Amino acid sequence: MRFLLGHTSLCIAIALTLSACNGQSGSTSKSKAPREGVLRVAADAEPQSLDPQLTTGHTEHRILTSLFEGLTTLNQKTLEVEPGVAKTWEISEDGRTYTFHLNPDAKWSDGAPMTANDFVYSFKRILSPKFAAEYSYMPWCIENAEAFNKGTIEDFAQVGVKAIDNATLEVKLAYPAPYFLSMQMHNAWFPVQQATIEKHGKIDDRQSDWILAGNMVSNGPFKLAEWKPNELIRVVRNEHYWDAKNIKLNEIEFYPVNGNLQTAERMFRAGEVDTIETLVITKVPVYKRDNPSVLKLEPFAGTYFYRMNVTRPPLDDPRVRLALAMSVDKESVCNDVLFGAFTPANALTPPGLGGYTAEAGIPYDLAKAKALLAEAGYPDGKGMRDIEILYNESEDHQLVAEAVQDMWKKGLGINVVTNKQEWKVYLSSMTTLNYDVVRAGWIADFLDPMNYCECFTTDNGNNRTGWSNPQYDELEKKARHELDPKQRFAYMQEAEKLLLSQTPIIPIYTYRQRYLINSDLQGCDGNILNYMNYKYMSVTRNKS
Amino acid sequence: MIRFILRRVLGFIPVFLIIATLVFFLIRLAPGGPFMEGERHVPPEVLEQIRESYNLNAPLPQQYAMYMWDLVRGDLGPSMQQPSRTVSQWIVLRAPVSVELGFYSLIVALIIGLSAGIIASLRPNTLTDYIPMSIAMAGICMPTFVMGPLLVLIFALKFQWLPVSGWDAPAEKILPSITLGTVYAAYIARLARGGMFEVLAQDFIRTARAKGLSETRVVLRHALRGGLQPVISFLGPAAAGLLTGSFVVEKIFIIPGLGKQFVDAAFNRDYTMLMGAVLFYAVLILIFNLIVDVAQAWLDPRVRYD
Numbered sequence: 001m002r003f004l005l006g007h008t009s010l011c012i013a014i015a016l017t018l019s020a021c022n023g024q025s026g027s028t029s030k031s032k033a034p035r036e037g038v039l040r041v042a043a044d045a046e047p048q049s050l051d052p053q054l055t056t057g058h059t060e061h062r063i064l065t066s067l068f069e070g071l072t073t074l075n076q077k078t079l080e081v082e083p084g085v086a087k088t089w090e091i092s093e094d095g096r097t098y099t100f101h102l103n104p105d106a107k108w109s110d111g112a113p114m115t116a117n118d119f120v121y122s123f124k125r126i127l128s129p130k131f132a133a134e135y136s137y138m139p140w141c142i143e144n145a146e147a148f149n150k151g152t153i154e155d156f157a158q159v160g161v162k163a164i165d166n167a168t169l170e171v172k173l174a175y176p177a178p179y180f181l182s183m184q185m186h187n188a189w190f191p192v193q194q195a196t197i198e199k200h201g202k203i204d205d206r207q208s209d210w211i212l213a214g215n216m217v218s219n220g221p222f223k224l225a226e227w228k229p230n231e232l233i234r235v236v237r238n239e240h241y242w243d244a245k246n247i248k249l250n251e252i253e254f255y256p257v258n259g260n261l262q263t264a265e266r267m268f269r270a271g272e273v274d275t276i277e278t279l280v281i282t283k284v285p286v287y288k289r290d291n292p293s294v295l296k297l298e299p300f301a302g303t304y305f306y307r308m309n310v311t312r313p314p315l316d317d318p319r320v321r322l323a324l325a326m327s328v329d330k331e332s333v334c335n336d337v338l339f340g341a342f343t344p345a346n347a348l349t350p351p352g353l354g355g356y357t358a359e360a361g362i363p364y365d366l367a368k369a370k371a372l373l374a375e376a377g378y379p380d381g382k383g384m385r386d387i388e389i390l391y392n393e394s395e396d397h398q399l400v401a402e403a404v405q406d407m408w409k410k411g412l413g414i415n416v417v418t419n420k421q422e423w424k425v426y427l428s429s430m431t432t433l434n435y436d437v438v439r440a441g442w443i444a445d446f447l448d449p450m451n452y453c454e455c456f457t458t459d460n461g462n463n464r465t466g467w468s469n470p471q472y473d474e475l476e477k478k479a480r481h482e483l484d485p486k487q488r489f490a491y492m493q494e495a496e497k498l499l500l501s502q503t504p505i506i507p508i509y510t511y512r513q514r515y516l517i518n519s520d521l522q523g524c525d526g527n528i529l530n531y532m533n534y535k536y537m538s539v540t541r542n543k544s
Numbered sequence: 545m546i547r548f549i550l551r552r553v554l555g556f557i558p559v560f561l562i563i564a565t566l567v568f569f570l571i572r573l574a575p576g577g578p579f580m581e582g583e584r585h586v587p588p589e590v591l592e593q594i595r596e597s598y599n600l601n602a603p604l605p606q607q608y609a610m611y612m613w614d615l616v617r618g619d620l621g622p623s624m625q626q627p628s629r630t631v632s633q634w635i636v637l638r639a640p641v642s643v644e645l646g647f648y649s650l651i652v653a654l655i656i657g658l659s660a661g662i663i664a665s666l667r668p669n670t671l672t673d674y675i676p677m678s679i680a681m682a683g684i685c686m687p688t689f690v691m692g693p694l695l696v697l698i699f700a701l702k703f704q705w706l707p708v709s710g711w712d713a714p715a716e717k718i719l720p721s722i723t724l725g726t727v728y729a730a731y732i733a734r735l736a737r738g739g740m741f742e743v744l745a746q747d748f749i750r751t752a753r754a755k756g757l758s759e760t761r762v763v764l765r766h767a768l769r770g771g772l773q774p775v776i777s778f779l780g781p782a783a784a785g786l787l788t789g790s791f792v793v794e795k796i797f798i799i800p801g802l803g804k805q806f807v808d809a810a811f812n813r814d815y816t817m818l819m820g821a822v823l824f825y826a827v828l829i830l831i832f833n834l835i836v837d838v839a840q841a842w843l844d845p846r847v848r849y850d
Contacts, residue, residue, distance in 0.1 A: 032707065049628050056582070132593035134586045150589045206597060207627045229629075229637060230800035231712065257709075257798055258808075262693070266708040270700055424576030424813055431581045441583065461585025 032272040037250035039521065039539050042264040042276040046230045046256040050211040052190035053126040056134050058443070058530070059277065061187050063254055066235050066534045067218040068191070070184035071100050071119065071169070076533040077525040079447060081181045085114055085191065085219065085242075086169070095176030095483050096143075100169040105242040108193050109216075109223040116163035122191040124156050124203070131204035135188040138445070141180065143172045175481050178488070179354065179448035185531060186445055193217045221247045221535045230256055248523070248538035268294075268516045274539060275517040275524065281396055284339040284514055294516050297341065298526030301350045302443035302511035303452070304342070306389070306404070309433050310504050311466035314384060319376040321503035324387075324437075325362045326369035327411040328404055334509050337403045338396065342509040348442075348496060349452045350510045352528060356449040356489050360497035362507065366411050373412055381413030390419045391439035392426035400508065401439065433466055440464075443511065447529060453479060453492045456499055467504035549838065556830050563826045564615060564819070568608055571810075571818055578624040578813045598624055598816075611819070620820040625812040631820035634805060639824065641711060642801035645720060645793065646786035652725025653732055653782070658775070660729070661736025662763065665771070668741060676733060683730030692723040692796040709798040720797040724790055728782050732775055740771035780836035784829045 032040060047060040052068050055061070071086040086100035106114040123142070126133045127149045140146040143160030147153045160172030173180060183189065194203075196217040201208035209215055216224045221243070222235035233254040237247050255273060257264040261280035267273045279287065279295070287295040314320045330344035346361030370380070378384040389405060391397035398420065405416040421429060430438050442462075444451045455462040457473045472495055479491035499505070513530050523536040579594045595601050599610060614621060620631035629637070660676040667673055699719060700708045710716040743749065744767050752762045791803035802821060809817035 032710065046626075048626055051628075054627070056584070129589070129593055130597065132590050132597060134582075134590060134594075136590055137587050150587070206594075207622045207630075211628055228800070229626075229634075230798070230804070231710070255710075255798075258795065258804065260795055260798060263709050263796060263798055266693075266696055266701060270704065270708045272708055423811060424574070424580070427580060427582060428576045461581065461587070464585075 032253075032255070032267075034271065034274070034520065034541055036541050037248075037539055039249050039252045039275075039534075039537060040273040041252060041254050042267050042273045043233075043254040043256045044259065044261070044264075044277045046258055047233070050216070050224070050227070050233075051192075051208075052187040053122070053131070053133050053135070053192065054206065055187060059256070062277070062530075062532050063233060063235075064187040064190065064220075065185070065532055066220055066222040066252055067216070067224060068187065068220045069241075070186075070189045070191070072181050072184040073533060074182065074185045074447075074527075074529070074531055076523065076527065076531070076536045079182070079527050079529060079531065081184075084184065085119075089181070095178065096173045098171045098173070098180060099164070100171070102167045102169065103242050104167065106219065107240040107242065109218050109238045109240055110193075111240050112193070112195070112217075113166075114191070114219060115166040116169035117166070118191045118193065119169050120161050120163050121194045121203075123159070123161050125192060125197070126188060127156075127159065128204040131206060133188070135186075138183070138186060138188040141173050141175065141177045141183075143174045145174070176483055177450075178485060179446050179450065182354070182448070183446040185529075191219060193219075222249075222252060225251070230258060232256075243535065247535055249534060252534060265516070268518075271518075274521045276515055279514045279516055281339055281341050281514070284341045287516070288340075294518055296513065296515050296517055296526055298513045298530075299343070299350070299352070299528050300443070300511040300513045300530055301353050301447070301528040302441060303345055303348055303350055304400075304439075304441050304508045304511060305345070305348065306506040306508065307430070307435075307438045307440045307465045308504055308506065309435055309437070309466055311433060312436060314376070314378065315387075315436060317376050318502050319372045320378070320384075321506075322362070322501070323369040323372040323376070323412065324408065324414075325503050325506040326365045326372070327407055328506055328508065329364045329366075329407055330508055331364070332407075333400055333403050337399050338509070341514050342512050345507040345510045347500060348505060348507055349449045350444070350528070353444060353449050353451070354447040356492065358496050359493050360500045362500050362503065369412060378414075381415070384414050386415045386417055388417050388419050388436045389439070390421060390426065390429060390435040390437065392423050393420055397439050404508075430464055433464070437506075438464075440505075441511070444529065449489070449492050449496075450479065453495055456504065463504075465504040467502065469498065469502060472498050472502075545838075548841070549834070552834050552837070556827075559830065560823070560826060561612075564612065564823060565608075567819055567822045568611060569604075571813070571815055572604070574813065576813055578815055598622075615823075620823075621816040623809075623814055623817045625809070625814040625817065631816050634817060635802065635820055635824050638800060638802040638805050641799060642787055642790055642794070642803055645711075645717075645724060645790050645799060645801060646783065648717060648721035649725035649728065649786050649790075650779075650783060652721050653728035653786075656725070656729035657732025658736055658772075660733040661775075662740055662768075662771075664733070664737045665740035665744060666759075666763065673737075677737065680730040680733040683726050684734075686726075688723050688727060688792045689796065691726060692719070692793060695719050695723055696796075709796075711797070711799040711801075716797075720793050720799055723796070724786065724793045728786065731778065731782070735774040735778055736772060739774040740767055743767045743771040746770075776839075777836070780832050784832045787828060788825050 043059050045059045047055060047063055049055050052064045069084045071084050072081050073084040075082050085102055085106045087103040089098055089100045091098055102114060102116060108114060123139055125131060126136050127139060127145055129149060129151045136149050144153060144158050148156060148159050162170045164170055196210050197203060200210040200215060213224045213227045221238055221241050223238040225236045226232060226234040234251060236251045261278055264276040265280055265283055268276050308315045308321050310316055334342045334344045346363055347358035349356060349358045351357040389401045391401050401418045405418055408414045408416045429435050442452060453476050454460055457476050458468040475491050475495035479488050482488040482491060513526060517524055520539050520541055522538050579591055599607060622630050623634055660680060664673040664676045696708055696719060699706045706719055707716045749762060749767055752766045790801055791807050794801040794804040806821040809821060
């Protein structure tokens with residue numbers, strides 16, 4: 001018994017000592033009870049960082065849009081470009097020079113005025129080779145940005161960003177990018193304050209304390225008040241924000257659920273949060289039946305598809321690839337397997353992306369698929385080797401892979417095996433073309449089909465199929481340099497048609513955001529980018 | 545005694561270095577790495593730069609030498625995947641939460657386990673034995689990922705007495721502690737029953753009863769001390785298990801503990817964070833083993849300090 005007591009007191013001692021070390025996180029966080037003007041969000045994951053120029057994830061993006069603001073922003077509902085830090089702008093006739101006039105009221109959260117130099121500094125930072133930001137290619141559309149980022153030029157003055165005066169910023173692009181303004185909502189373009197960055201390190205330090213609460217200076221509608229890792233990120237209204245009078249929320253609390261979507265749903269059910277970012281898929285039919293008013297299933301600019309390795313026979317034969325693609329019944333995958341949570345897709349680009357909807361498509365046509373396969377020399381799948389479908393660990397991916405396996409087996413007589421790999425192993429198999437067929441997804445970073453079109457050119461690192469077609473490359477290049485919006489889209493339509501006829505990919509479905517939102521939260525209209533402009537949101541607690 | 549402890553502590557050093565070396569090379573054998581192309585392509589120049597900044601481009605022996613040199617000086621380096629803090633900062637932030645959770649769970653396990661075990665041992669092969677022991681058996685069989693959601697369903701969603709998740713308010717700590725504690729409670733109950741059962745059958749208990757002592761006094765004063773020996777030797781590994789094995793509970797209840805951090809680090813190939821967590825656990829387990837050894841030698845004169 002003495003030992004028992006000794007042991008227990010040791011545990012207490014350790015617990016107390018370690019708890020004492022933990023004092024820095026403070027105990028300022030509040031309970032999860034609903035409060036007027038406070039939005040409570042279950043965020044899918046703990047952010048890797050809150051440095052807008054280093055993070056790559058969607059959850060991070062949603063938190064960062066509350067803290068920072070780029071030159072322009074988007075309307076929550078219509079996704080039209082709206083003034084951000086820039087009040088007005090002009091675009092030169094050749095579409096390559098943008099002149100931004102900053103809002104004189106734009107200030108940092110410490111009250112310091114924002115200047116054009118803040119943006120020059122920020123773009124320099126994300127492009128600094130040593131900083132090694134994964135999204136550093138985003139600003140490559142700026143003249144000489146790629147060369148500076150790759151270290152071939154060292155003088156940043158040669159890059160097409162210039163502060164004409166304190167309130168005027170000029171950006172010269174390498175090619176006309178009509179989506180340049182709408183891109184500014186991406187966190188890679190957000191400004192950071194030089195004084196703050198350099199107080200806590202050098203311009204190109206990846207690790208720095210400037211992002212912690214108390215250190216961070218930002219310029220968005222909210223500022224960081226508290227960050228307890230894996231527990232809570234609390235942001236409060238930024239009084240220095242240029243449009244502060246129009247912010248309706250006092251605070252937003254983000255509760256990271258660290259990928260545990262089941263718990264997020266339970267938190268919502270218990271009234272601990274007002275909205276959750278993603279509803280676990282198996283709960284979709286339950287909410288459809290029992291509580292449809294809180295369930296949102298909104299179109300999302302993302303496509304789930306399969307890549308095929310065209311360097312491996314028999315997948316080097318376009319007829320075999322098209323046969324495989326045509327025998328996938330996407331309606332059935334979406335409705336019978338995935339609880340009706342997604343929309344079947346016949347093309348690569350999601351419909352309505354910046355006004356573009358694909359004209360080409362691969363329909364479900366089993367008879368034609370069989371004929372194609374016979375033509376390729378494999379009647380009823382005879383003589384065809386086993387095909388492997390590779391996917392990363394996740395229940396949804398497994399469901400889809402098994403459904404497709406069944407369709408190819410029954411429809412075409414092909415023997416299919418599925419292979420599940422852990423995330424990093426899967427990534428390395430995919431990038432080294434060590435697969436037959438692999439599950440993939442692509443979510444648009446900005447509102448333009450170019451986002452998808454550029455992926456399948458010969459040299460693009462996102463291609464990952466081994467497919468190469470000079471005609472396709474040519475069409476992409478033409479589209480990239482075309483000024484006339486109609487002609488631009490025409491080139492991309494042609495490119496997409498070519499891509500689908502050659503079939504290095506099998507489009508399966510267009511993503512839909514599936515989330516829950518209670519009736520207290522207003523102004524959270526869904527949009528296809530799943531972009532959150534918290535400026536527009538308000539929370540009114542129902543008295544009942 | 546002091547010499548015994550000192551000798552054991554000195555013995556830790558090679559063990560610690562061997563663990564560090566093994567882990568250093570083992571994690572580098574896993575496919576992929578902390579910085580590689582994700583779902584989206586990352587320009588190779590950028591990847592090269594990131595690896596450079598974490599010294600991952602150097603030859604492996606050199607990386608190893610540099611890591612060990614930093615380790616000896618107590619520097620575990622920055623976390624590769626969560627660069628907002630260093631590994632040491634993460635451990636200081638996370639470990640107390642896991643320790644706290646483990647500690648409460650141990651209390652739950654002891655309270656439930658000991659009472660069930662002792663009650664069962666008093667009337668063997670009757671209903672008062674069968675019922676607690678069947679529940680204990682079910683407790684051993686029921687994994688935490690079933691127990692946790694089940695408790696949430698009943699106490700948080702149905703009756704709304706307790707919160708669904710979190711680790712801030714005291715109420716939030718109840719369900720996770722019970723979830724993690726129950727499994728160990730079940731083991732303790734079975735061990736306590738067995739131990740007590742054996743002791744209660746011995747001569748000195750009969751003597752105590754013959755002296756006319758009350759049953760309560762016989763059990764608490766005389767039988768308990770011997771009867772709990774198996775439980776005590778189980779507590780060492782159990783405490784280590786509670787501290788390191790809380791991953792599932794941390795995930796279900798979204799508790800910011802080290803267990804979750806550790807497993808995530810493995811999946812993300814966060815080399816530095818993973819090394820830090822393994823070494824921290826190693827030290828913890830070495831210390832627990834030492835305590836158990838010392839206590840055993842102290843309780844049982846047959847074990848010598850050599």
